[in-house]
Amino acid sequence: MPKYSRLFRRFLISYIVILIIPSIAGYMSYRTSITVTQSISIENNVTQLQKSQEILERRMAEVESFTRQLALNQDLSVLLNEKLVDDKANVYGVWKITRDIKAYSQTNDFLKQFYIYLTNFNVVVTPGNAYFRPEHYYQTSHYSNLSLDEWKKTVLEKTHRSEIMPLSPFVNNGTQTSVITFMQSLPLDSFSDSSPATVVTIIDEQTINSVLSGLRDPNGGWTHISDAEGHTISLQGISQQEMDQLSADSRFDKGKVSQFYADDLVIRIQSKSTGWVYSTGIPKHVLMENANKIKYITWSVTGVALLIGLFVGFMLSYRNTAPINRLLSVMKEQFGKDATTERNEYDFLQGNISNIITNNKRLESELNRQLPLIRDAFYKRLIAGEFQSRDELISAAAQADTGLNMNAGYTGILQINGYSGMESVEILNELNAARLILKQILIDSGSHLHVHMTDLGSDRIVTLFTSGEKDEGEEVGKEDIEQLVANLANLAFTDYRITITAALSDPFSSVMEISHSYEQARQALEYAVYMNRKGIVWYSDTRVESNTYYYPIDVELRLISTIRAGDVDEAERIVKSMIEQNTENRELSVEMKHQFIGEVKGTLLKLLDQKALMESPMFEKIKNRIISIQATEAIELISREINEIISAMCGLITSKKNDAHIKTVKQINEYIAEKYSDPDLNLYRIAEIVERPEKYISQLFKEVTGTNLSDHLEKVRMDHAAILLKRNQYNVDEIASHVGYNSSHSFRRAFKRVMGVSPSSFRQSAEE
Structure with a gap:
């Protein structure tokens, strides 16, 4: 970017100061709004937690009330006082109890799973069923951390007075879950070591979590409930280890209702009736959702206003200084560069424009002659290896007046960065100017090396570095080339903001080896693009790479099955993981990169035999997109193209499945209507x-x-x-x-x- 005059900067700075003053006032207002919004969000979440506490305690009170109702059941009271007669239980009485208590499990989700243990009959009674041996019940439903004997001793054979067993692992009909257990002995006034009956209510953790579902945001958050002794009652969205770490952290104040810990707002309240502690964590980004809306609106409006203000200030500054700039230009044109001895804001801009105009006229003059075209054609034939003999090469070099000596040297490719895939007329013109500038800098470098150049596409220059006539017989050093290219890159970026990547080959000992040397430089450039390397890359540096790529058969099979299922998110995750394994965890050689991309393309082509894809009009388009993936492209572009192809495949497969589902449901409806x-x-x-x-x-x-x-x-x-x-x-x-x-x-x-x-x-x- 050109440097502007001091006068221009003074105008522009004054306008910027005018813009900054109201921006500061707006920022203070914005901070106040954020603070108020945050406090309201905290207050709302505290209220929500208190409501959830009230609901849960009310539900637990219903469980306790249920045990009191059972204590008043006359049929149950009769059974409690009966004894075994000839080792035979009162089967009818037990059956009647199973039928009577069945209604409780159907009306209250906290009572879906409970049982009554009758000590005199050694029977476990559940809604609709009875187990005349506790061992039978234990086979289908038991605690993972309690053996049969431990269960009998701690639950069945012990007197309980409204006791709650903390969260424990539990197996119910083969399904692993976690539960809390409410235990009450009957009659209610039992004080001996063993009681006639025990009511055990098993409450699944998911049932408790459903009461607390309103506390958790879909985007994150956690809840935790513990009893007065600190035993966990419910845990959701956080591991027990993380909860223990939070409780043990000295920075966490257990006396505060709300406080920020790590990236969460932690709200903690304690029940006065039960002593239970209710905790919930809300991620800061969820808490600040409304505040973020204000933030985005404020920054958007402020940003637009600043951009408009800067544009207006820029235009006004330009309009006020343009007449002076034109006057200075005319004066320098009339009196020459030496008329103004002191450097000022116009020197850089005027000097560069003058140089560009001069160089452009020189290039136009040269292009009007045939010699540059012949010379350029010679270099292209040389790097392509089209010369069959040394004599033919020497003759062609003399005819093109290249000045190419027969000394050893290096081949290089200079790539102008930032223009990959852009081919508009404006971009091509800009690249043409950039190539001319780079060539001119090399010509004016004053180096003792001979540099021969030809264009390779719109954004690359092939260079041959050989020793000068005075240095004939001396070898060209890598240090000399690195210094020359480094100076080139520095000048190009400093004066013109042009950045380049230089790929250099191993040395060639004869001009007949230049084509092979060019291939080495090309591979080095491809390696630089693949590894996203900048600056100078030697071909010898590309050899220290991994000779294997990561794409095991199980990953391929998982990718195929995921795409066949239409799960685009999982498929893209697998592709991302593969790319990371092959770029972050290892450095693939160019050949290995080609093989890896070829394997992925092969996998995608295998998937085209799916009926949903073969019958789609998009089949040929998707197939051509897979085939057209070029391994020479940057890995980011390849990854993006693969993800787009996978998204298209999954979309077609999902659409086909939905059509089949609707057809099946229609067939079911028609059959039901008929039969x-x-x-x-x-x-x-x-x-x-x-x-x-x-x-x-x-x-x-x-x-x-x-x-x-x-x-x-x-x-x-x-x-x-x-x-x-x-x-x-x-x-x-x-x-x-x-x-x-x-x-x-x-x-x-x-x-x-x-x-x-x-x-x-x-x-x-x-x-x-």
Whole structure:
């Protein structure tokens, strides 16, 4: 960027100061808004935690109330006082209790799993079932950290008075979970070491967490509940180790209701009735969500205002100083460069423009002659290895007046950075000027080396470094070339903001080896692009690389199965992991990079045999995109292209699956509409018709329609029953048979459950 005059800078600085003053006032207002918003968010979260505490304590009170209701159950009281007769228990009484307590588990999710242990009969009674040996119950439901004997000793054979066992691992029918346990001995006034009965309520951690679900933001957060002794009751979103570390940290003040710890706002309250401690952590980014909105709006408005203000100030400064600049230009043109001995703000701009104009005229003059074209063609043939003999090469060099001697040297490629993939007319013109500038700097370098140059594409220059005529017989040193290229890069960046990457070969001992030397430089440049290296890269440096790439068969199979499942996020994660393994954890050679990219392309091509892809009109386009991936591109561009191809594949596969799901649900609906009157119509027969597993179609129907399949079948039958009831042609028993019920009693219950009234009441209201 050119340097502006002192006068221009004075104007511009004054306008910037005017912009800064209101910006400071706006910033102070912004900070106040952020503080207020933060305090409101903290207050709201404290209130939410208190409400969750009240709900949980109320639910736990319901559990305790349930045990008191059981204590008043007369049938249970009778069983408690009975004794075994001839080693036989009162089976009827036990069965009646299992039936009576079944309703509790259906009306309260905290009572979904409980049992009553009757000491006199050695029976474990659960809703709807009884285990005449506790060992039988232990086989299906038991604590992972308690053996059978320990369970009997600590739970069944001990007197409990509204005790709660902390969070413990639990296995229920093979499913691993974590639970807390509420234990109460019966009768309630039991004080001996053993009691006639023990009520044990097992509450799943997920059930407790559902009460606290409002505290956790979808983007993060955690909750923790502990009893008065510090034992964990519920844990969600954080590990026990992290919670112990937080509690042990001296920086964490347990007496504060709210405080910031690490990146979370931690809110901690203690119940006065139970002594339980309720803690929740809210990530700072969630807490500051509303504040961030204010932040984004404020910074956006301020940024736009500053940009507009800077643009206006720039334009005004330019307009005020432009006449003076034009006057100085005319004066320097008339009196020459030496007219002004003191350097000022115009020297750099005027000097560079003058040099560019002079160099441009010189290049235009040279381009009007044929010799530069012949010389350039000679260099291109030379690096391409088209000369068959040394005599032919010497003759062509003399004809092109290249001045190329037969000494040893190095081949290099200078790449202008920042223009990869850009080919507009403006960019090509800019690159043309940049190449001319670089060549001119090399010509004017004053080095004793001979530098021969030719363009390679729009952003590269091939250079041959050989010794000068006076130094004939002396070898060209790497230090000399490095110094020359470093000076070139420094001048190009300082004066013109041009950055370059120089790739250099191993030395050649004869001009006939230049084509091989050029290939080494090309590979070094490709290595530099691949490794994102800047500055000078020697071919010898590229040899210290890994000879293997990371792409094991299990990763390939996982990538294939993930794409076939349509999971684009997981597939992109696998690709990202592979790229990181091959770029961050190892340095691949160019050949290994080519092989690695080829393997990935092969994997993507294998996936094209999917029916969803082969039948898609996008098949050829995706195939061509895979084939056109070039291993010579930068790894970031290759990774982006692979992710886009994977996204397109997953989109097509997911769309095909959704169409198949809708078709299956439509087939189910049509079959139910046709066979609803068949009493034997069930999930098994429907699965048989659509040729899918029972569990699959049940989940699929629920996912697509939002309704259970059994509920839908029942609703279809009740709709037809309502039509028949309105017609008043059949009695209720006949209608039950017509809509697929063998029992009129079952039909009446189902009709009332769905319609809200009995069939007789529905018919009467229809008649009225």
